[in-house]
Amino acid sequence: MNRRKFLTLSALSAPLLSFQRPLTGSTKPIVVSTWDSGMPVNAAAWEILSKNGTSLDAVEAGAIYIENQINCCVGLGGYPDRDGIVTLDSCIMDEKANCGAVAGLERIKHPISVARKVMENTPHVLLVGAGAQQFALENGFTLEPQQLSEDAQKAYKEWLKKSEYKPVINIENIKPVKQHGPFAPAFFDDGSPNHDTMGLLALDNLFNLSGAVTTSGMAYKIHGRVGDSPIIGAGLFVDNEVGAATSSGVGEEVIRTCGTHTVVEFMRQGYSPTAACKKAVERIVKRNPQKAKEIQVGFLALNNKGQYGAYAIQKGFVFSVKSAMENRIIPSRHLL
Numbered sequence: 367m368n369r370r371k372f373l374t375l376s377a378l379s380a381p382l383l384s385f386q387r388p389l390t391g392s393t394k395p396i397v398v399s400t401w402d403s404g405m406p407v408n409a410a411a412w413e414i415l416s417k418n419g420t421s422l423d424a425v426e427a428g429a430i431y432i433e434n435q436i437n438c439c440v441g442l443g444g445y446p447d448r449d450g451i452v453t454l455d456s457c458i459m460d461e462k463a464n465c466g467a468v469a470g471l472e473r474i475k476h477p478i479s480v481a482r483k484v485m486e487n488t489p490h491v492l493l494v495g496a497g498a499q500q501f502a503l504e505n506g507f508t509l510e511p512q513q514l515s516e517d518a519q520k521a522y523k524e525w526l527k528k529s530e531y532k533p534v535i536n537i538e539n540i541k542p543v544k545q546h547g548p549f550a551p552a553f554f555d556d557g558s559p560n561h562d563t564m565g566l567l568a569l570d571n572l573f574n575l576s577g578a579v580t581t582s583g584m585a586y587k588i589h590g591r592v593g594d595s596p597i598i599g600a601g602l603f604v605d606n607e608v609g610a611a612t613s614s615g616v617g618e619e620v621i622r623t624c625g626t627h628t629v630v631e632f633m634r635q636g637y638s639p640t641a642a643c644k645k646a647v648e649r650i651v652k653r654n655p656q657k658a659k660e661i662q663v664g665f666l667a668l669n670n671k672g673q674y675g676a677y678a679i680q681k682g683f684v685f686s687v688k689s690a691m692e693n694r695i696i697p698s699r700h701l702l
């Protein structure tokens with residue numbers, strides 16, 4: 367690295383140190399996840415990590431926890447597409463670059479576990495729609511009733527009044543949010559959940575990184591729309607030589623920039639997790655500064671030393687961290 371580049375990197379990293387682990391030493395095991403709803407998710411993952419379990423088992427356990435929350439905006443309790451159908455996207459990736467994903471999956475409670483089965487039992491990475499459902503049924507998953515959660519039903523009815531096709535996502539900075547208990551997901555003041563994606567990254571005692579993402583995706587999307595969450599390199603990327611990253615926000619913008627792959631590549635160049643997330647956010651904003659004012663994208667990264675960081679376009683993105691030393695929610699830095 368030449369001196370000029372080193373100075374640039376140092377300058378970028380220095381003010382961020384208060385937001386992340388010092389850049390010396392290692393912290394393991396550790397799990398980080400998107401949003402404040404990541405606190406109980408991290409607790410579920412920690413159960414495994416703290417007993418010398420693998421990061422892969424830990425991230426799956428965390429995702430299963432949130433998929434079980436019936437009134438949560440992730441999983442079958444989530445908001446439907448514009449036809450009133452909940453379709454789920456999910457992926458998982460381990461330290462050896464094994465990965466599996468499902469997209470547009472209907473009526474299956476644990477898309478993360480189906481994604482893991484795709485990874486472990488097939489030569490493929492991504493199964494979609496009816497094929498993904500068929501695969502799930504063949505692998506012992508059961509079909510849940512086609513029914514919206516109470517919250518989703520109410521919100522969908524309201525949306526139908528105008529049926530305005532204007533997907534809104536993660537706009538904490540526009541609408542005020544209130545907390546329903548320290549570990550509950552944040553909600554808008556009108557009671558509707560403000561985000562619908564859980565991404566988590568873990569480093570285990572053997573220094574192995576894994577990641578998982580599970581989501582019902584953007585509310586009121588066109589039936590068949592797939593976001594960034596199940597796409598390796600967009601919603602999730604893991605490279606054990608460097609680190610891992612996940613994203614939340616408007617998936618289309620993340621796909622366009624191969625967002626999490628970009629974050630990991632910046633970490634490979636020597637950027638800290640926070641600085642790498644910032645560089646990826648800047649790339650999105652630079653391409654369309656006007657549009658960026660109206661959308662949210664947040665990246666969260668964990669490197670293979672257990673150092674973490676996040677960066678978002680707008681204010682409001684937060685993430686949760688759990689290690690032997692900390693258990694807390696941290697506000698992400700933001701560009702605008």
Ligand code: SD4
Pocket residue numbers: 535536560561562563581582583584592593594595613614615616617618
């Ligand atoms: C998507 N990225 O479907 C997801 C949505 C999300 O918080 O992250 N919501 O585009």
